Amino acid sequence: MAVLRRSVLPGFRLSLGYTVFYLSLMVLIPLGALVVKSGTLSWHDFYTTVTDDFVISAYKLSLGASLAAAAINGVMGLLVAWVLVRYRFPGRKIFDAIVDLPFALPTAVAGITFADIFATNTWLNAYGNDWYRVTLVLIFVGLPFVIRTVQPVLQDWDTETEQAAMSLGAGPVTIFRRVIFPVLFPAWISGVALAFARCVGEYGSVIFVSGNIPGKSQIVPQLIIEKLYLPPDENGVTGVAHATSIGLVLLLISLSILLVLNAIDYLSRRHDR
Amino acid sequence: MSIEVKHITKTFGQFTALKDVNLRIETGELVALLGPSGSGKTTLLRIIAGLELPNPGEGEISFFDESVGDQHVSRRKVGFVFQHYALFRTMTVFENVAFGLRVRPWKSRPSRSEIRDRVEHLLKLVQLEGLAQRYPQQLSGGQRQRVALARALAVEPKVLLLDEPFGALDAKVRRELRRWLRHLHDDVGITSVFVTHDQEEALEVADRIAILNAGKVEQIGTPEEVYEKPVSPFVLQFLGNVNLFHGRTTKQYVRPHDVVLVADATGPDSIPAEVEHVAFSGARVAVMLKRKDNGTILEAEVPRERHLALGLHRGQTVYVDVKESRTFEGDYSI
Amino acid sequence: MKSPTPTPLSDAHGLPRHLRRPGSVVVQWSLTLIVVLFLSAFIIWPVVNVFRGAFSKGVDQYVKTFYVPTPADTSTLSRAEKRQLAKDQSQAERTREAVMMTVSVAAIVVPLNTIFGIAAAWAITKFKFRGKTLLISLIDLPFSVSPVVSGLIFVLLMGRVGIFGDWATHLNWPWPWSAYWRGFDVSWFPIGFAEWKQGVIFTPLATALASAFVTFPFVARSLIPLMASQGVEQEQAALTLGAKGRQMFFRVTLPAIKWGLIYGVILCTARAVGEFGAVSVVSGNTNANDTMPLRIEKIWQSYNTQQAFSLASLLATVSVATLLLKIFVDRKKAQQSLETSPGKTAQGAVK
Numbered sequence: 001m002a003v004l005r006r007s008v009l010p011g012f013r014l015s016l017g018y019t020v021f022y023l024s025l026m027v028l029i030p031l032g033a034l035v036v037k038s039g040t041l042s043w044h045d046f047y048t049t050v051t052d053d054f055v056i057s058a059y060k061l062s063l064g065a066s067l068a069a070a071a072i073n074g075v076m077g078l079l080v081a082w083v084l085v086r087y088r089f090p091g092r093k094i095f096d097a098i099v100d101l102p103f104a105l106p107t108a109v110a111g112i113t114f115a116d117i118f119a120t121n122t123w124l125n126a127y128g129n130d131w132y133r134v135t136l137v138l139i140f141v142g143l144p145f146v147i148r149t150v151q152p153v154l155q156d157w158d159t160e161t162e163q164a165a166m167s168l169g170a171g172p173v174t175i176f177r178r179v180i181f182p183v184l185f186p187a188w189i190s191g192v193a194l195a196f197a198r199c200v201g202e203y204g205s206v207i208f209v210s211g212n213i214p215g216k217s218q219i220v221p222q223l224i225i226e227k228l229y230l231p232p233d234e235n236g237v238t239g240v241a242h243a244t245s246i247g248l249v250l251l252l253i254s255l256s257i258l259l260v261l262n263a264i265d266y267l268s269r270r271h272d273r
Numbered sequence: 274m275s276i277e278v279k280h281i282t283k284t285f286g287q288f289t290a291l292k293d294v295n296l297r298i299e300t301g302e303l304v305a306l307l308g309p310s311g312s313g314k315t316t317l318l319r320i321i322a323g324l325e326l327p328n329p330g331e332g333e334i335s336f337f338d339e340s341v342g343d344q345h346v347s348r349r350k351v352g353f354v355f356q357h358y359a360l361f362r363t364m365t366v367f368e369n370v371a372f373g374l375r376v377r378p379w380k381s382r383p384s385r386s387e388i389r390d391r392v393e394h395l396l397k398l399v400q401l402e403g404l405a406q407r408y409p410q411q412l413s414g415g416q417r418q419r420v421a422l423a424r425a426l427a428v429e430p431k432v433l434l435l436d437e438p439f440g441a442l443d444a445k446v447r448r449e450l451r452r453w454l455r456h457l458h459d460d461v462g463i464t465s466v467f468v469t470h471d472q473e474e475a476l477e478v479a480d481r482i483a484i485l486n487a488g489k490v491e492q493i494g495t496p497e498e499v500y501e502k503p504v505s506p507f508v509l510q511f512l513g514n515v516n517l518f519h520g521r522t523t524k525q526y527v528r529p530h531d532v533v534l535v536a537d538a539t540g541p542d543s544i545p546a547e548v549e550h551v552a553f554s555g556a557r558v559a560v561m562l563k564r565k566d567n568g569t570i571l572e573a574e575v576p577r578e579r580h581l582a583l584g585l586h587r588g589q590t591v592y593v594d595v596k597e598s599r600t601f602e603g604d605y606s607i
Numbered sequence: 608m609k610s611p612t613p614t615p616l617s618d619a620h621g622l623p624r625h626l627r628r629p630g631s632v633v634v635q636w637s638l639t640l641i642v643v644l645f646l647s648a649f650i651i652w653p654v655v656n657v658f659r660g661a662f663s664k665g666v667d668q669y670v671k672t673f674y675v676p677t678p679a680d681t682s683t684l685s686r687a688e689k690r691q692l693a694k695d696q697s698q699a700e701r702t703r704e705a706v707m708m709t710v711s712v713a714a715i716v717v718p719l720n721t722i723f724g725i726a727a728a729w730a731i732t733k734f735k736f737r738g739k740t741l742l743i744s745l746i747d748l749p750f751s752v753s754p755v756v757s758g759l760i761f762v763l764l765m766g767r768v769g770i771f772g773d774w775a776t777h778l779n780w781p782w783p784w785s786a787y788w789r790g791f792d793v794s795w796f797p798i799g800f801a802e803w804k805q806g807v808i809f810t811p812l813a814t815a816l817a818s819a820f821v822t823f824p825f826v827a828r829s830l831i832p833l834m835a836s837q838g839v840e841q842e843q844a845a846l847t848l849g850a851k852g853r854q855m856f857f858r859v860t861l862p863a864i865k866w867g868l869i870y871g872v873i874l875c876t877a878r879a880v881g882e883f884g885a886v887s888v889v890s891g892n893t894n895a896n897d898t899m900p901l902r903i904e905k906i907w908q909s910y911n912t913q914q915a916f917s918l919a920s921l922l923a924t925v926s927v928a929t930l931l932l933k934i935f936v937d938r939k940k941a942q943q944s945l946e947t948s949p950g951k952t953a954q955g956a957v958k
Contacts, residue, residue: 008324008346009733009842010852016730022723023745026820031748033764034756076645083642087635095643097934098650104874104926105654106881107754108900109919112907113653116660116916140649172631201753204883204900208907221755225888228762240768247756254751258744324843346846353847359840363862373848376858428848 037240038248045237049245054215055223059249061210062220065131066199069138074192076139077146078184084147085154102143107204110140115208130217133209141202142195149191153184186268190261197257201250220250275300275464276321276432281332283316283325283488290316291327292488298466298481300337303458305475306468308485309511314468315356315436317485321466322434323349336431352425352463354435358417360409366420367392367405373428395423398457415446422454426461435467439474451478472512476500484508506601516571518598525598532573533594534560536583543592546571551585560585562593657923660916672917673706675699698906701894702918705902708811712898713879716819720875724826725868729860731827732834733842743831746824757820758888765808765816809891814898817885822878829871833864833940866939873936877929881922 038046049055083089084096102110114137118125125133157180165179181188203221211217218226224246230239276298283291290313298304306314319325321334323346334342341349361369370392374383383391396402399419409417418438425433438454439447455478458465469475475482476496483493484507492504503509509526516532518525535543546562549570558580562571571593575585583591662669675695678684684692727746731739749757763769841863845855861868883900890896897905899922907915 007734008326008846009839010855011729012734012736015726016734016736019723019727019730019742022719022726022823023742026816026823027745027748030760030764030820033770034760036770037763079638080642080646083639087639089639089643091643095646097930098646100930100933101650101654101926104877104881104929106883106900106919106922106926108883108903109657109881109922109926110653112903112912112915112919113656113660115907116912117653117656140653143649197751201756201884203753203755203887208904221753221884224755224759228759228888238768240762240766243759244763247753247759250753251756254753258747258751322847324847346843347849347851349847350849351847353844355840355844357840359844361841361844361859361863363859363865372845372850372858376845376848376850376854424844424848 034244034248034251038244041237041241041245045235045241046245046248048235049237049242050249054218055220055246057215058218058220058223058246061131061134061218062200063253065134065138065219066142066196066202068135069142069199070192070196072135072139073142073146073195074188077143077191077195078150078188081147081150081154085151099144099147102140107141107202108208110137111205111208114140114205118209130210130213134206134217134219137205137209138199138202141205142199145195145198146188146191149187149194150184153187157183186264190264193257193261193264197254200253220246224250275302275337276466277333277335277338278317278321279333280330281317281320281327281334282330283313283320283327289488291320294488294490296483296490296493298464300464301462302480303455303465303467303478305479305482306466306485307472307475307482307511308470310470311487312485313488314470314485318434318436318466318468321432322346322351322353324353350428350431352428352430352433354418354421354425354433354438356437356440358409358421358441360417360420360424362409365406365408366396366401366412369409369420370395370424370427372424391427392423395427398426398460399423413446414442415450418442418450422457426463430463433463433465435465437469438467439469439471447474454478476512484511486511503599509599514572518595520600523600525595525600527595527598529559529572529574530557531596531598532571532575533596534562534573534575534579534583534585534591535594536591538592539594543594545590546593548585548587548589548591550587551580558585562591564593565590654923654927657916657919660912661920663916664913668913669917669920671695671699672914673699673702698914701897702902702906702914704895705897705899705918706921708814708897709880709899712811712815712818713876715815716822716879717872717876719819720823721826721868721872723823724828724830724871724875727827728830728834728864731831733839746827749821749824754821754882754884755888758817758885761813761817761820761885761889762808765813767808769808808889809893809896811896813889814886814896817889818879818882821882821885822875825875825878826868826871829867829874830864833867837863866936870933870936870940873929873932877926880925 041049080099084092084099114133118133161179162175165175170178201221203219203225206219207222210219210222212222214223214226224243227239227242227246230242232238233242276296278294278296281291281294282289294313294317296317306317308314316325320327323341323344327334327342332342333340336349361372364372371388374388374391377383392405393402396405399422401416401419401423404412404416409420412420422435422438439450442450451474467479479496481493481495482499484491484499486507492499492508494502499508500512503512506524506526509515514529516527516529518527538545545565547565548560549563550561552559552561556577557574558577560573560575560580562573563569564571573593575583583589585591675692675698677692677696681689681692727742730736731743752760765771841859842855845859850858880898881900882898883904886898887901887904890898890901894905899918903915903918903922906918
């Protein structure tokens with residue numbers, strides 16, 4: 001990281017040096033460990049580990065429930081953001097503020113309160129399977145993302161464009177579909193993707209509501225923790241190696257979501273220029 | 274002299290902001306750096322202050338014959354007034370002005386009461402006595418500008434540097450403040466340099482004007498010198514509107530007030546033109562004309578009496594005489 | 608620009624009332640109702656349920672989660688009652704220790720991440736250098752890594768079979784002379800004499816490391832946009848007035864970013880206190896390493912719902928307080944960036 005231009009402000013070397021040092025200590029070395037450790041796995045072991053039936057079913061549950069939760073949040077988040085920005089109603093500010101609660105509430109607390117709600121309100125358990133419960137909890141976990149990405153765009157939105165469309169004879173549905181939504185789309189899709197990424201990795205709140213039955217109601221993070229402490233299997237592959245392989249796939253999923261997000265950001269900016 | 278800049282070059286990546294610039298500013302002068310945006314005038318001012326570092330090399334900057342090129346901005350003792358004032362938002366007006374005194378090393382720091390007296394004196398000088406306890410956000414643009422000036426003067430700088438000092442103000446406050454700055458400069462007598470892109474401002478306020486173009490000083494001189502004896506077409510054009518006549522071999526430049534309108538041709542050089550538009554601005558009348566021979570547009574500025582005598586109106590045909598024109602060597606007509 | 612004419616009964620960001628279609632009021636109220644119900648069901652209900660559960664057996668039982676007093680006269684108690692009392696007391700003590708552990712982990716992690724956040728934001732917003740974008744992405748990285756994977760990373764680094772495993776498992780925590788790292792579980796100040804811990808993984812140190820990893824973007828993230836919007840002119844002005852680097856930082860920069868910094872620190876604290884997944888992996892299920900969230904899980908698994916909620920109510924209070932502070936700080940922060948005029952960013956400073 002070379003300095004391009006000398007500056008008169010002090011502290012550049014000190015601050016950048018400390019930043020890089022701390023970042024290396026906290027992020028680069030640990031992540032390097034993951035890369036190095038997964039490098040010691042043979043491709044065969046890696047492949048058999050991550051295509052194991054139990055692993056596949058855990059991925060199905062994690063990705064499926066996350067996708068469902070992200071989709072529901074995509075719709076509801078858009079609606080919540082719309083209502084919070086465009087309408088005035090008593091208690092609006094309070095509802096606006098509590099949207100951040102899922103960010104702030106520790107996951108374990110969310111987990112036990114949802115587990116308790118499912119246990120004491122049996123009518124909620126009408127579809128009493130794990131998919132259903134996990135999805136509901138993940139809706140809570142991912143709830144702020146779409147709202148908080150769409151809200152500022154809606155706030156900056158100038159209603160004159162809408163009025164122009166109205167003067168040209170467009171109806172409300174057309175206006176939303178053709179005029180408003182295209183503007184919101186980059187923010188909206190990145191909100192959905194962020195919610196999805198968060199849900200895929202979520203552990204704390206989900207373990208309290210899912211049954212943790214291998215092959216049936218186990219999410220990926222649960223599986224990683226379970227494998228971590230297992231003795232070596234019949235092929236001599238250690239539990240840590242199993243956990244690393246599965247974790248690596250999880251990490252790759254998050255990183256590719258991040259990559260897609262950056263691409264969306266880049267493309268939407270190019271549109272502006 | 275009090276500021277001397279020798280052979281300064283500055284590049285930002287591919288872009289050359291200053292090319293081998295030399296400048297001498299005498300003690301007690303008020304000098305304007307005038308130029309269009311991108312001409313390097315702000316960069317030059319910031320290099321004098323030490324906020325920007327010139328390309329390493331033979332360049333040299335000295336204040337009062339003492340080289341300051343190696344000195345950090347915090348040791349150069351310059352008073353710098355930023356374009357957007359850069360007042361400390363978390364401090365009151367009083368604290369803003371006192372800042373430079375309070376950060377001095379313990380030994381040279383004035384006592385509390387001395388600081389108070391100094392700040393009060395400065396606030397009186399900039400006519401802001403009653404506002405010491407206000408925050409910058411609670412002041413108008415013109416008031417902020419004066420706080421910035423008082424803050425810069427508080428440290429008793431060797432030179433005062435102002436970056437577009439009136440750029441962010443509206444037209445009326447601008448005119449008031451620039452007269453006031455001129456008076457203040459005459460009172461305080463500190464060597465001052467200010468950057469502006471407004472030629473009217475430079476002509477009115479400065480003792481001397483340095484005109485910059487594309488990283489070079491085109492000309493430096495008193496307002497009269499640069500206006501009456503411009504060394505290049507750029508300086509001429511930058512200091513006011515100008516009409517261009519293509520002669521046989523050279524380009525002739527004529528200011529609108531050197532264009533004379535007459536009802537009938539006075540000789541072979543009179544050019545017939547049609548009046549396109551007449552605009553009053555008080556005692557002078559600006560007239561837009563279209564030459565009948567080649568269709569180019571001319572601007573003329575005539576006294577009110579002349580306008581009344583000719584009865585100028587749209588569509589009228591008049592003859593154009595040139596009272597005074599300028600040509601430049603090597604500036605050939607195609 | 609929006610028209611300056613007031614539109615009574617219309618909202619700031621919506622269409623003027625006279626442009627609304629007949630019937631749109633019905634749509635408006637239905638949508639509002641759906642949103643209110645949705646947020647109530649998914650946010651208010653769960654949070655209220657925490658407090659309901661905590662106090663479901665009364666205040667006495669709530670207090671007993673944290674402290675079980677010994678009756679003045681224990682001679683009248685039966686043997687079974689005495690055993691129960693001792694058990695309750697030891698459970699309450701463990702809960703108190705978990706609270707202490709959480710507090711002390713936060714006390715280590717938050718200052719470290721705060722210093723990092725300020726340094727990173729200073730370098731990124733006030734200077735131009737190559738690799739800045741990469742640096743920002745690296746700072747964001749922990750946001751996109753699953754907490755369990757974050758924990759796993761430290762196991763791979765410091766665990767028995769980890770890269771530094773050999774060294775880390777035999778490491779005694781030396782401190783000058785005879786003082787040793789003894790973790791957070793004995794007293795809340797982590798450095799003490801005599802007793803010491805061995806190894807890294809499954810010790811409180813690992814808990815602190817994992818928490819630091821998960822929470823380190825917060826301060827930097829809340830400072831970077833604020834400091835970028837403030838630009839470099841105020842610092843430059845301080846320098847022209849003769850201020851030294853330290854004076855410039857403490858008198859000009861720090862006051863200007865105060866509220867953004869407080870906000871970042873609050874967020875960082877809230878997340879450090881509530882972190883579960885990463886800490887769960889590196890704590891090794893040892894009682895002595897329990898932080899509050901881990902303790903909640905253990906109490907929950909022993910089917911003591913009310914006590915789990917009592918402990919959870921502390922964390923829920925912290926997060927609600929965080930929200931209230933956020934609203935307050937947002938207002939202050941808006942004031943701080945309000946007066947930022949354009950053209951003062953690091954890029955704009957150069958003409």
